[in-house]
Amino acid sequence: MEKLKETTITSEKVYDGALLRVRKDSVRLPDGKTSVREYIRHPGAVALIPWLPDGKLLLIRQFRYPLKRVFIELPAGKIDPGENPEQTGIRELEEETGYRAGRLLYLSSIHPCIGYSDEVIHLYEAFDLQRSQRCPDEHEFMEIFSLSLDEALRLIEKGEITDVKTLAGIYAAAHRKGRS
Amino acid sequence: MEKLKETTITSEKVYDGALLRVRKDSVRLPDGKTSVREYIRHPGAVALIPWLPDGKLLLIRQFRYPLKRVFIELPAGKIDPGENPEQTGIRELEEETGYRAGRLLYLSSIHPCIGYSDEVIHLYEAFDLQRSQRCPDEHEFMEIFSLSLDEALRLIEKGEITDVKTLAGIYAAAHRKGRS
Numbered sequence: 001m002e003k004l005k006e007t008t009i010t011s012e013k014v015y016d017g018a019l020l021r022v023r024k025d026s027v028r029l030p031d032g033k034t035s036v037r038e039y040i041r042h043p044g045a046v047a048l049i050p051w052l053p054d055g056k057l058l059l060i061r062q063f064r065y066p067l068k069r070v071f072i073e074l075p076a077g078k079i080d081p082g083e084n085p086e087q088t089g090i091r092e093l094e095e096e097t098g099y100r101a102g103r104l105l106y107l108s109s110i111h112p113c114i115g116y117s118d119e120v121i122h123l124y125e126a127f128d129l130q131r132s133q134r135c136p137d138e139h140e141f142m143e144i145f146s147l148s149l150d151e152a153l154r155l156i157e158k159g160e161i162t163d164v165k166t167l168a169g170i171y172a173a174a175h176r177k178g179r180s
Numbered sequence: 181m182e183k184l185k186e187t188t189i190t191s192e193k194v195y196d197g198a199l200l201r202v203r204k205d206s207v208r209l210p211d212g213k214t215s216v217r218e219y220i221r222h223p224g225a226v227a228l229i230p231w232l233p234d235g236k237l238l239l240i241r242q243f244r245y246p247l248k249r250v251f252i253e254l255p256a257g258k259i260d261p262g263e264n265p266e267q268t269g270i271r272e273l274e275e276e277t278g279y280r281a282g283r284l285l286y287l288s289s290i291h292p293c294i295g296y297s298d299e300v301i302h303l304y305e306a307f308d309l310q311r312s313q314r315c316p317d318e319h320e321f322m323e324i325f326s327l328s329l330d331e332a333l334r335l336i337e338k339g340e341i342t343d344v345k346t347l348a349g350i351y352a353a354a355h356r357k358g359r360s
Contacts, residue, residue, distance in 0.1 A: 003321075004241065004242065004243040004250055004321050004322065004323065005243055005250075006243055006245050006321075014195060014197065015194060015195040015202055017194065017202070017204060017218045018204075018216050018218060019216070019217075019218040019296065020202060020218045020219075020220075020296055022195055022197070022200060022202060024197060024198075025245070027245060029321065030243075030321045031321075036198050036199070037199075037245040037246070038197045038198060038199040038200045039200075039245065039246035040200075040220070040246070040296070061184065062184065063184040063185055063186055063210075064294040064295065065186050065205070065207060065217040065219065066217070066219035066220070066294060066295070066296060066297055066298040067291065067294055067298050067300075070184055070185075071291070071294055073294075108339055108342070109339070109342060110342050110343075110344050110347065111247065111251070111342045111343050111344065112292045112293050112344045113292050113293045113297065113299075113344075114244040114246065114247060114251055114253075114343050115244065115246075116199065116200060116220070116246060116297075117246055117293065117296075117297075118246040118247050119293075120247075141183075141184050141186075141209065141210045141211075142184065143184065157355065159288055159289070162288070162289060162290050162291045163290075163291050163294050164290050164291065164292045164293075164344040164345075164347075164348060165344075167290065167344075167348055167351075168344060168347055168348070171347075171351050175337065
């Protein structure tokens with residue numbers, strides 16, 4: 001793919017906020033001309049497809065400020081410095097839902113925003129869930145609820161699940177179970 | 181969902197670049213405390229699932245600078261000021277592939293990045309494709325190629341398609357055709 005490749009000429013940090021880090025690079029295009037690329041640097045994230053003992057999926061409802069509404073989502077979160085994705089998965093599931101997973105199964109990795117972010121999200125199914133001693137994180141305002149896989153697939157069809165990590169995670173889990 | 185809602189106290193433009201616009205808002209949390217939210221303002225986008233006369237899907241390969249590699253993608257692009265999503269779809273398909281669609285079918289809308297962007301991507305299947313007089317845009321470095329729906333689904337399974345709009349669009353089209 002050498003003929004599609006863009007190479008870096010200069011790279012500059014243009015915004016370093018509480019949450020977002022933005023870079024602006026000058027690049028050499030395949031035809032030798034130059035252009036500008038602006039993008040978010042992201043540490044990567046993990047999303048969980050958690051199976052409760054009764055066979056249902058554990059999901060959350062969370063208000064997402066950029067879109068000013070509540071979304072149905074899989075539990076998920078950013079990878080902290082020094083963590084591997086499995087550690088992030090166990091930690092975020094416990095913080096957000098109060099459940100501890102006994103076992104994770106890696107499904108796939110997805111790229112939500114390739115035009116302007118280097119974010120990758122690793123998807124894991126979570127099994128052997130047990131109520132943890134720890135309460136869900138008080139700083140996270142969310143509701144947890146459960147649904148069967150078929151109900152979750154119907155919510156995608158009806159356009160009630162539109163968050164891509166949730167959509168991709170549910171499809172990937174359905175595929176592994178031979179249901180899609 | 182009133183008890184999950186965050187309300188705006190102040191809102192400030194903190195970066196206004198060539199491509200990215202970043203805002204930083206102070207918000208009131210459900211418990212009355214305050215917090216900060218940083219996010220990208222995005223005009224919205226359209227992605228096309230284009231069906232060639234031979235029944236194959238038209239896809240593109242494009243270098244994505246934030247991740248420094250080539251991705252397999254559906255043709256897609258941002259909504260220009262004054263455009264409706266159908267107009268964006270027709271225009272972007274022609275610019276990127278040199279094909280003009282006779283008919284679009286709306287499938288669904290997805291949110292790729294709800295944590296830090298207000299972007300929405302509208303997915304449309306594109307039918308009755310004809311080679312346009314216009315050549316693909318010279319400023320876009322991409323390769324076009326075609327695949328059957330089954331081959332595209334296999335590339336998702338194998339982890340070779342990870343871009344979320346492409347993954348969601350292929351799944352949605354497969355579902356409409358009763359194949360998933």
